[in-house]
Structures are given as C-alpha cells and as structure tokens.
Amino acid sequence: MFNIVLFGPPGAGKGTQALKLVEMYNLIHLSTGDILRAEMKRNSPLGQKVKSLIEKGELVPDEIVIELIRENLSNNKDAAGFIFDGFPRTIEQAKSLDEMLSRESLDIALMLTLEVEEEELISRILLRGQNSGRADDSNPDIIKNRIKVYNEQTAPVAEYYKKQGKHASIDNMGTIENTFDQLKAHVDNWQ
Ligand code: UDP
Ligand code: MG
Numbered sequence: 001m002f003n004i005v006l007f008g009p010p011g012a013g014k015g016t017q018a019l020k021l022v023e024m025y026n027l028i029h030l031s032t033g034d035i036l037r038a039e040m041k042r043n044s045p046l047g048q049k050v051k052s053l054i055e056k057g058e059l060v061p062d063e064i065v066i067e068l069i070r071e072n073l074s075n076n077k078d079a080a081g082f083i084f085d086g087f088p089r090t091i092e093q094a095k096s097l098d099e100m101l102s103r104e105s106l107d108i109a110l111m112l113t114l115e116v117e118e119e120e121l122i123s124r125i126l127l128r129g130q131n132s133g134r135a136d137d138s139n140p141d142i143i144k145n146r147i148k149v150y151n152e153q154t155a156p157v158a159e160y161y162k163k164q165g166k167h168a169s170i171d172n173m174g175t176i177e178n179t180f181d182q183l184k185a186h187v188d189n190w191q
Contacts, residue, residue: 002081008114010146011125018085031085032065057146066096089154111161114172
C-alpha cells in the first residue's frame, strides 16, 4: 500500500488535488471533514455531537476522528493505498495513525503540504462558501479561527513527518494543473 497525507491549511486545495491523485493512482480518499459533514447532514448522533464544534471552526476530539479512520481502514483492506485529507490534525492523531498502520505492517510514504498565503486562503474559502452551503466557509471570523487552530494545533504535525524524512512542501498559489504536476513528481519519485 502507498499512503499519502495531503496537508495544508483550510482552503489550500487538498480536496481538489486529492480527487486528481485518486484518479491517477487508484487510491482511496479519506477526508475526515467530508465524513463528518455527511454525518451532520443525516443528523446522526455523531453528526449532532460534532456540529457545534465544526460550525465554530474548532477541532473535533482526537478519539472521534481516530475511530472514524480506524473503521475506514478496516473496511478497505484491499486498497492500493489511502490519501488522508484533513487528518491527522494533531500530533496525537499522527501517532495513532502510525500505530494503526504499523499493526498491519503499513506506513505513511509521504506528507505533501500545500502552501498558500493567508489572504489568498480566506478569499478562496469565501468563494467556495458561495456554493458549498458550509456555514464555516461563509463567515470571515470563523475562517480566521480555522486558520488560527491550524497554525496552533495542526501545523506542528508537519514537524512530526519531517523528523521521519517524509515531508515535502508544494507551492499552491498557481494553477490546479501546475500544483498537480508537482505532486505527481513527488509521488513518482518516491515509487
Ligand atoms: N474537522 C475536525 N477534524 C477532522 C476533520 C474536520 O475537527 O479530522 C472539523 C473542523 O472543525 C474543521 C471542519 O471540520 O474546521 C472542516 O474540516 P475540513 O477538513 O473539511 O476543512 P478544510 O480544512 O478542508 O477546509
Ligand atoms: Mg477539505
């Protein structure tokens, strides 16, 4: 299995690039944000539990997202690999992911971070909010809080993978195609 963590702040383009990588490399896209939003949509007990946190731009507790990942990994044992998008968001989550994978003699091959300037992030998220129906994409204060939470709690996760020699940064101020070409180069180089 070939497993990638696609990393970067909210609005950096992870979802867009993940879909393109899935197509090219036949991987399974695991976006904890998408899974949690689906739970909110069908108003499940889990959806109800996380709704207020997500609408404020705060993190859902580690145990909840780790359990979601555990279920998805065990339901996809034949996968060629996974793209983790929006997870791990804390060092604790990164350690749990390593433990879960190593129990199956698997690991993360690469963490690829999409870099976008903060002003550009905010305008891309507000643009997405016009159509996404996401409350957390429409309010500048909530968007700023999401970026703050990212800088404080999530950005340190890159160090965790840097220490393992698995990290690379990709500039995503340019076009979708150019960024995808850079991501592809990293993946192809690795294999
Ligand atoms: N969220 C979380 N943990 C996750 C995934 C999502 O806490 O593993 C919550 C958090 O409140 C976040 C929101 O869901 O602000 C949206 O996450 P998503 O990854 O979809 O947003 P993105 O960063 O891609 O814009
Ligand atoms: Mg996303």
